Amino acid sequence: xxxxxxxxxxxxxxxxxxxxxxxxxxxxxxxxxxxxxxxxxxxxxxxxxxxxxxxxxxxxxxxxxxxxxxxxxxxxxxxxxxxxxxxxxxxxxxxxxxxxxxxxxxxxxxxxxxxxxxxxxxxxxxxxxxxxxxxxxxxxxxxxxxxxxxxxxxxxxxxxxxxxxxxxxxxxxxxxxxxxxxxxxxxxxxxxxxxxxxxxxxxxxxxxxxxxxxxxxxxxxxxxxxxxxxxxxxxxxxxxxxxxxxxxxxxxxxxxxxxxxxxxxxxxxxxxxxxxxxxxxxxxxxxxxxxxxxxxxxxxxxxxxxxxxxxxxxxxxxxxxxxxxxxxxxxxxxxxxxxxxxxxxxxxxxxxxxxxxxxxxxxxxxxxxxxxxxxxxxxxxxxxxxxxxxxxxxxxxxxxxxxxxxxxxxxxxxxxxx
Amino acid sequence: xxxxxxxxxxxxxxxxxxxxxxxxxxxxxxxxxxxxxxxxxxxxxxxxxxxxxxxxxxxxxxxxxxxxxxxxxxxxxxxxxxxxx
Numbered sequence: 001x002x003x004x005x006x007x008x009x010x011x012x013x014x015x016x017x018x019x020x021x022x023x024x025x026x027x028x029x030x031x032x033x034x035x036x037x038x039x040x041x042x043x044x045x046x047x048x049x050x051x052x053x054x055x056x057x058x059x060x061x062x063x064x065x066x067x068x069x070x071x072x073x074x075x076x077x078x079x080x081x082x083x084x085x086x087x088x089x090x091x092x093x094x095x096x097x098x099x100x101x102x103x104x105x106x107x108x109x110x111x112x113x114x115x116x117x118x119x120x121x122x123x124x125x126x127x128x129x130x131x132x133x134x135x136x137x138x139x140x141x142x143x144x145x146x147x148x149x150x151x152x153x154x155x156x157x158x159x160x161x162x163x164x165x166x167x168x169x170x171x172x173x174x175x176x177x178x179x180x181x182x183x184x185x186x187x188x189x190x191x192x193x194x195x196x197x198x199x200x201x202x203x204x205x206x207x208x209x210x211x212x213x214x215x216x217x218x219x220x221x222x223x224x225x226x227x228x229x230x231x232x233x234x235x236x237x238x239x240x241x242x243x244x245x246x247x248x249x250x251x252x253x254x255x256x257x258x259x260x261x262x263x264x265x266x267x268x269x270x271x272x273x274x275x276x277x278x279x280x281x282x283x284x285x286x287x288x289x290x291x292x293x294x295x296x297x298x299x300x301x302x303x304x305x306x307x308x309x310x311x312x313x314x315x316x317x318x319x320x321x322x323x324x325x326x327x328x329x330x331x332x333x334x335x336x337x338x339x340x341x342x343x344x345x346x347x348x349x350x351x352x353x354x355x356x357x358x359x360x361x362x363x364x365x366x367x368x369x370x371x372x373x374x375x376x377x378x379x380x381x382x383x384x385x386x387x388x389x390x391x392x393x394x395x396x397x398x399x400x401x402x403x404x405x406x407x408x409x410x411x412x413x414x415x416x417x418x
Numbered sequence: 419x420x421x422x423x424x425x426x427x428x429x430x431x432x433x434x435x436x437x438x439x440x441x442x443x444x445x446x447x448x449x450x451x452x453x454x455x456x457x458x459x460x461x462x463x464x465x466x467x468x469x470x471x472x473x474x475x476x477x478x479x480x481x482x483x484x485x486x487x488x489x490x491x492x493x494x495x496x497x498x499x500x501x502x503x
Contacts, residue, residue: 242461242463251456251460252461252463253461254461255461256463302468302470302488303491304465304488305489310419311419400455413458413459414439415439416437
């Protein structure tokens with residue numbers, strides 16, 4: 001397979017080199033693998049990539065029910081940021097953000113990471129106090145964040161209506177300069193290509209129907225294309241995590257919710273940064289093509305349907321129109337939804353489970369995309385060495401027994417409030 | 419827009435209600451820690467029918483129990499809760 005380079009592209013453009021063919025074909029699963037990864041999204045493919053490259057474990061199969069990156073990897077709003085408050089999440093997402101700038105070079109595939117900056121708006125004194133505390137926590141860990149006043153905000157983002165009499169009060173904001181967006185599909189494709197180059201089998205259109213256990217240890221995966229023997233399984237399936245874990249008799253503190261996003265017709269450049277509004281919740285950014293991408297909070301009812309209610313699109317749009325009045329005259333082109341697994345404390349569950357050989361990468365809610373490289377990195381380390389990577393120790397399933405919860409929002413054990 | 423069958427008001431729009439989560443019984447006050455952990459953190463999360471609570475805030479201001487399908491979003495069997503919350 002060709003190594004992408006300037007020379008390769010030039011030769012292909014001039015018709016000199018071989019034309020770029022398919023990057024990998026449809027593998028037929030073998031009978032036995034060292035590791036089976038369930039879920040061919042960014043997280044599963046990243047785990048396969050780092051297992052092969054960093055730990056020399058390449059006898060891996062990635063099993064995907066649909067197509068690569070067709071779940072939440074292809075349904076998010078492509079935002080990459082690290083503005084968490086609690087120790088545990090703080091270090092993990094800080095590390096995740098630090099992996100993005102080099103990802104394209106690392107994978108030899110352009111994931112179009114654009115560190116255009118992230119802006120979180122404070123609309124009340126309490127919110128501003130919280131953001132100052134958060135910025136201090138981030139700075140203590142060496143993660144970039146600063147607080148800006150409304151006058152600076154006007155210079156940074158002239159499109160926001162925060163003039164002398166703004167429709168919604170804006171008291172300041174938290175700016176993270178190194179955050180931004182990335183091409184979400186390319187992340188799945190880049191990891192898949194790189195994993196495949198290192199000998200990983202990627203099987204699409206193959207549904208897992210059961211997990212085979214012997215003496216509380218994984219011995220195989222039953223799929224729609226036959227039984228695959230393995231003693232190590234990584235479950236990385238976002239919204240369907242509860243159902244996969246139930247196949248091994250594990251009861252997860254997770255409920256599944258739909259999240260919607262929608263996109264406008266292309267406009268000239270108007271928004272510099274990814275901007276987050278905190279009256280209710282709405283986030284907005286502009287793609288390289290000029291479309292305005294908008295998203296809001298979870299649909300408030302548990303759902304496995306990859307779509308949501310038009311009522312919620314209206315709610316999010318009406319919030320954003322207060323901040324960006326020109327949006328009221330902009331037409332929407334598309335809306336879509338994905339299903340997110342939300343834990344009882346709102347933070348992810350990553351690491352080993354009570355079942356031997358079964359590892360879990362779940363509960364990301366709607367913060368999974370930005371975590372992709374670090375989740376794969378830490379989980380690969382955990383699977384290969386048998387030692388839980390220090391960055392994901394606070395994210396273990398056992399915290400729901402020990403009580404060491406990571407409740408960023410302070411919302412209590414109510415999944416639909418996270 | 420979902421249509422929710424309220425046992426007192428009939429079929430009404432979702433926008434009149436707020437979601438109250440799955441109908442799950444709480445353990446007795448003297449239950450052990452494991453039972454409380456299950457009650458607080460475990461989720462059935464079925465892909466199919468489940469019972470849940472909705473509050474008809476912009477209607478009769480009563481809690482109602484319904485059965486909803488988590489894929490098709492069909493809602494049936496609106497009835498009053500046994501122990502009003």
